[in-house]
Amino acid sequence: MDTRNRAMLFEGLVVDIEQMEVRIGDKGWHTFQVVRHPGGVGVLPLHDDGTVTLIRQLRPSVDATLLEIPAGRLDPGEEPAVCGLRELAEETGLSAARLDPLGVILTSPGVFDEAIHIYLATDLAQGEADPEHYEEIEAVRMPLDEALAMATDGRIRDSKTIIALFRAKARLP
DSSP: OOEEEEEEEEEOSSOEEEEEEEEOGGGOEEEEEEEEOOOEEEEEEBOTTSEEEEEEEEEGGGTEEEEEOOEEEOOTTOOHHHHHHHHHHHHHOEEEEEEEEEEEEESOTTTBOOEEEEEEEEEEEEOOOOOOTTOOOEEEEEEHHHHHHHHHHTSOOOHHHHHHHHHHHHHOO
């Protein structure tokens, strides 16, 4: 990619905004703004009985409480699997003996560079949740098929959760 005139417009707590000019083939130079994000991890915990644990939490950006997979932001240099296990334990109290990758998704590549690593967690054990001081999280356990129905009919709207549910279902016998 051929770029010029790169400048950081904003440096925030979670994201930065960079502006640059990008050469688009014979179309010439065009200005783009990109929201830079360190990336994240989402984990779908699947219990031996075929249920999954999701979390319900407030998302101020969309002024709604959403049902999602446990997830969080990568720390600098942190391995995605390590982050996934940490977030799973913090938000649900669950630990997993097995963590299988379900791929990496790009949340909105027209504007964001955020990549989310998605995992399926199995061989689970329950402990005590320890969410961040600003988080109010409710763990919700339900059959996988019920969660898939909610993703299909729009009751689950979070993209990482929808993708995790359908990718997990596709892998199961």
